[in-house]
Amino acid sequence: MSIRKTLLCLAVGLAFGAAASAQSGTVTVNFWTAPNQGQFTYWDGIVQSFNASKVKVGSKTIVVQVQKMPETPSSEAGIQNALATKTAPALSENINRGFAATLAASGRVYDIKDEAFYKSVVVSRKMEGIMPGWAIDGKQYVIPLYANAMGYHWNVTALKALGFAAAVPTTSADLAKLVAAFKGPQGAALKAKGVDHLFLRPQLLRPENWWERWFDFQMEYEAFSGGKSLVEGDKLTMDPKIAGEVFALFGSIGDAIQGEQDDTAFERAVVPAVVMVTAPWDIPKYKTAGKKYGLSGDYIYGPPLVRKAGDVPYTFADAKGLTFYKGGNITEEQHEAAVAFVSWVFAPDKSADNDMKWLTVTGMLPMRGDLTTNAAFAGFIKENPEYAEQAGWIAHSVPAMASARMTEILTALGEKGLAPYITAAMKSQSPVDPAPYVAEAITAMKKAGGLK
């Protein structure tokens, strides 16, 4: 065959191929999961079931293609790169409220607040009380999938030795008693057994790790303030008095804070600290190390400390969810298909079962308002009591601030406020006044975040 004829046949073939593809009757939705195997495994199973169901949007069958999002240098940077190079998926999970604010300010995510499917998902997962905390300038950009509510991880043996045999400390007054006991003869006896410090929290001295402020400062700020925000729009709403109380709470522990990195402390036979901050993601690690939970075991979870008994222990929730991208390479048809997929996953007859699968596969509590009342989860929680406490905290958990300058704001809080205060408190034998440090932090946070 001559070259001209070959090229002609090739061109005709390509033309037919393109036409056939356009008329194939499918719309492909790219869906990115978090860059970890557990979440990918869960979604892969869901997607296979969905694709087998041949759900349609218009006349076209939806085909969801799932992959893990890139995590180098970070998952957020991976999304940034995808949006910049027009290779973004129509849908991804693993988005927290702070990054959602950045995406919303860039105009690259859909506001779903008034969408029928969104309202249906909120109802089916009983999230009516949860979603107001996720609003960004009155709009909604994320369907939260899970929440890791922050709390304290207590060394039961040490706790009992310090006089807390019946229950974990829950108030700042309880902490004061604990500190006094640790610095007295009971503490000396513990130190002789290798329990060197009361509170394992080197992150208090690491302001460059801005996300750690979620897990210490913001956790206690929510507990002390009743779930109030740090930032609203362009205004710093952090209450200086409450911030000072939080500083003082940590500072009261003084040199009994373990300021050195010790990642395996709670996996050892002799745990060298009485308490640390933690979330459900640590549970599998300690269970693998053979630890048992409960007052008759090795460890027990406790809520954030509140000002006085009876206060609701609001806490920070490391929570992420699904968001729908727009613009660039993403077509309206793909967005509708992504919406149809999410609607299917969280349909009233499926949402509890799918969330139960999520919990089983990932070990993370789904963001639902009925975790402690829905029969679908009762069996799991009964067999895993360490999740029971945290399940009750989900309803009082507060997500990250909705600010595109969140990282700078929290870095400033740590650099100019918390870390210098804790350094001073650890060196001092008497209480250090937190007010000047809080004032410095507020000035720095306003400057870093362009806040009023």
Next chain:
Amino acid sequence: MTRNSARGRDRTMIRENRVGWLFSSPYVVYAVVFFLGPLVWAFWLTLTDWNLMSESWHWVGLANFTDAFQSEHVAAAFVNSFKYLGCVVPISLALATFLAFVLHGLPPKLKGLFSVLFFIPYLSSGVATSVFVKFFFSYSSSFNAWLRGTLHVKISWFTDPTAAFWIIVGIIVWKVSGYYALFLFASLESIPPEIGEAAEIDGAQGPRRFFRITLPAILPTVDTVLVLAAGLAYSIFSEPFLLTGGGPHLATTSWQLELYNASFVSFRSGYGAAIALLMAANIFIVIRAITAVMDRVTDR
């Protein structure tokens, strides 16, 4: 020369230039696509507030540069770059010279083996090394337990600015000294043995022989190693990123870490590009100064 022969010579030159450009074109294209083009684009980015995600952006003039000059973090990176330079370069050069002489003095059968052994740290992953160092210096490590238990010494390795800085310097010196030693070893091996014999006959031994005979002979290689080490001091990223986050109190931050934080953590890509250009200018001035000094020393 006649007009015809001059024209003929011109045509030959033009033909030879075309051939030269043809053979150079792959690298020229590569340089334009991967260096010059991105450099021009980066400069444009510094003049905008684009975060690479938004579908719109605005001109901000030199505001990103102004912010960088006023930033405590960028100032710390600038100062730390000279601290790293002042520590990494002389220590790694001294250690490399020592290792080169060790290699030079080994029997021929062992030179190859030890060359590979000295090169291995350079090949090691920065991530793996940092993870090991993190555990080595953690509170409950055997090393720290021994320090506290036996020597009654308690060092806050990663919360003390001085200790954290020297840990990072130590990792980098360990990583590159063997690699630089191979450069110097090759240079030592290339010195004709007759020069050494003549030096012995003249009574030049020990330090005198090193400074009067050996060092001048390997000076061009020392110049190369100096420039490499200086460039390295400006490319420090993995170790502070993984071990200290740039702290404590910005003691270990670097240009590259601040550039990373600006671009991929804060998503201020224009500001990050401004930091990158300032870093490039800093590197250029320093390397130029080093080469100017070394040119004078070499000429002498």
